[in-house]
Amino acid sequence: MKTFPLGRRNVHRVGFGAMQLPGRGAFGPPRDRAEALAVVRRAVDLGVDHIDTAQYYGPDVANEILRSALYPYPENLALVSKVGAKRDDKGGWLAADRPEELRAGVQENLRALGVERLAAVNLRLHAKGDPKVLDEQLDAMIAMRDEGLIEGIGMSNVDEEQLRQALARTEIVCVQNPFNLVDQQSRPVLDLCVERGIAFVPFFPLGAAFGRERVLGHPAVKAVAARLDATPAQVALAWVLAVAPNTLLIPGTASLEHLEQNMAAGHLRLDEDALAALGAGGTPE
Template identity: 90%
Template sequence: MKTYPLGKRTVHRVGFGAMQLPGRGAFGPPRDRAEALAVVRRAVDLGVDHIDTAQYYGPDVANEILRSALHPFPERLALVSKVGARRDAKGAWLPADRPEELRAGVLENLRSLGVERLAAVNLRLHTKGDPAVLDEQLDAMIALRDEGLIEGIGLSNVDEEQLRQGLGRTEIVCVQNPFNLVDQQSRPVLELCTERGIAFVPFFPLGAAFGRERVLGHPQVKAVAARLDATPAQVALAWVLAVAPNTLLIPGTASLEHLEENMAAGHLKLDDEARAALGVTGTPA
């Protein structure tokens, strides 16, 4: 697998997302704790050096599993988290994005993971909002970085204007936005990240936000998968890697079988026929 810079780190382009380690909807205990632990350990054995998580996955469940499985964490492992949200007692997703809440969120991540510093933390935005509010949020993130609690600042769920505002204030090391073969609304953000050398980390690369069938059941995806002796999920993930050199995958699963499938996508080469069928242009990434 090829690598790409993630702030001060250089990571493999296929990492691991911890969102599916807790129960359904990233809430509550895991379906099978033993398998969840095994999945995390196997991911690192397979070369994963970039894990994406959040304290509000569970809450605390994903981070606790990561800590139980891997602590003390390998030096090469880039732990990336996010702040800006919280969960209520029923698992609803609520904003928690005031400056003091962002700081508390970073401290909760450090506590639950048992680390002193995170490779990066993404500021998750919920609405378009007021640019002055984003400036206040960025002030909080910059302070956390200057204190040495985080190495780099990322942004999540942003449009191009918000990303440019962030870049006008400080270095942005990664961006997390929804992006997949059938949902490419974030392509302008991806293109700006590519231009600036920023890692672009798509969430829902298989279309989980609106139904995986739109991606995995896509006729061209199925046809390419059959011809290349791959699964539709592997083709969809390989497509994300092929669209730009700075895309990083963080497919999540609590299944060893699916983990192996996802990791193999990093080795799937889309030939010219596949790239044409899936609408990939430019030099292969």
């Protein structure tokens, strides 16, 4: 698998997302803890050197599983987390994005993972807000980077204007936004990341909140999968890698079978006919 820079590191373009290690909806304990541990170890065995996580996955579950499975971590493993959210006692998602909450979130990640520094931390935004508030949040992220708590600053769920505001203040090493074959509202953000050499890490690459059937059940995706002897999910993931050179995948699963399938997507070559059928950067024909 080819690599792309994630800050000061070069990582394989297919990584692993820890969001599905806890229970349903990234809340509560895992369905099968033993398999969750095995999935994480197998991912690293298959070449994963970029794991995306968050302390609020569970909460307090995903990071505990990662530490139990991998500590002490391989030297080349880039652990990336995110701050700006928390969970209520029913699993609801709440904002936790004041500067002091961002610092507390980073410190909680460090403690839970048992590390002194994270390869990157994404600042998760919840909605279009006051640019002054974003500047205050960036101040907190920059301070933590300068203190050595994080190597690089990332952003999540941002629009082009917000990303440009951040880039005027500091280096941004990665961006996480929703993006897949049928929902490409983040295309301007992706294009800016290509221009600036920033890693773009799409979430919901298989649809998820936008409806998995819209992606995996699309006739063009199913036809390409049948012709290339692949699964629709592998085709959708391979398309994300083909759409731009800076895209990094973090497909998540708590299933060993699905992990093997996801990793194989990194080796699936979409030929010209496949790209034409899938839109080659647009929506499926």
